[in-house]
Amino acid sequence: xxxxxxxGPPGAGKGTQAVKIAENLSIPAISTGDIFRKNIKEExxxxxxxxxxxxxxxxxxxxxxxxxxRSRLSEDDAANGFxxxxxxxxxxxxxxxxxxLSDLSQEIDRVLLLVADNDELVQRLLNRAxxxxxxxxxxxxxxxxxxxxxxxxxxxxxIYRERGLVKEVNGLGEIDEVTQRILEALK
Ligand code: AMP
Numbered sequence: 001x002x003x004x005x006x007x008g009p010p011g012a013g014k015g016t017q018a019v020k021i022a023e024n025l026s027i028p029a030i031s032t033g034d035i036f037r038k039n040i041k042e043e044x045x046x047x048x049x050x051x052x053x054x055x056x057x058x059x060x061x062x063x064x065x066x067x068x069x070r071s072r073l074s075e076d077d078a079a080n081g082f083x084x085x086x087x088x089x090x091x092x093x094x095x096x097x098x099x100x101l102s103d104l105s106q107e108i109d110r111v112l113l114l115v116a117d118n119d120e121l122v123q124r125l126l127n128r129a130x131x132x133x134x135x136x137x138x139x140x141x142x143x144x145x146x147x148x149x150x151x152x153x154x155x156x157x158x159i160y161r162e163r164g165l166v167k168e169v170n171g172l173g174e175i176d177e178v179t180q181r182i183l184e185a186l187k
């Protein structure tokens with residue numbers, strides 16, 4: 001049980017939980033959002049390609065994102081497991097991930113779905129905006145990102161539900177409490 005996805009709306013706490021769970025399982029947490037942000041900061045070509053999409057709360061084109069994920073999952077540290085945070089984010093990316101993993105003779109063991117209601121999500125993201133100053137954490141972009149999640153990302157869950165891989169976890173509460181719930185869901 002060490003090839004995992006964590007999916008959920010913006011603000012559900014995916015990034016925080018991904019790091020803690022990955023540490024617990026001794027696997028790398030791979031966040032596509034973090035990889036993009038690092039590239040933007042370092043002003044790489046990839047960063048330049050991604051920036052305008054991220055700042056407006058839209059998905060970076062699949063052609064860019066898929067290539068980046070294929071290359072990251074082929075690195076040595078991911079050979080024995082990984083926790084992917086923020087990918088796949090639409091149904092086309094689900095099929096690309098299938099293809100990447102099939103080339104590596106691997107498959108997904110479980111999909112963690114972290115849930116919280118919309119008002120709580122907006123509040124958390126506004127708090128994070130005040131703390132971290134992320135360029136896509138202002139109210140207008142936050143609302144747009146929630147819409148993008150509903151429209152593009154939510155539909156992909158049907159595919160993983162059909163495969164019997166989805167475990168839903170309540171994202172409300174203290175950070176450690178949520179981590180325990182997730183670890184329980186992985187047993
Ligand atoms: P996150 O840190 O996961 O909230 O991602 C921040 C932003 O990075 C998103 O709003 C997208 O613009 C971009 N991004 C992250 N992951 C993906 C992905 N799998 N596909 C397309 N865009 C992504």
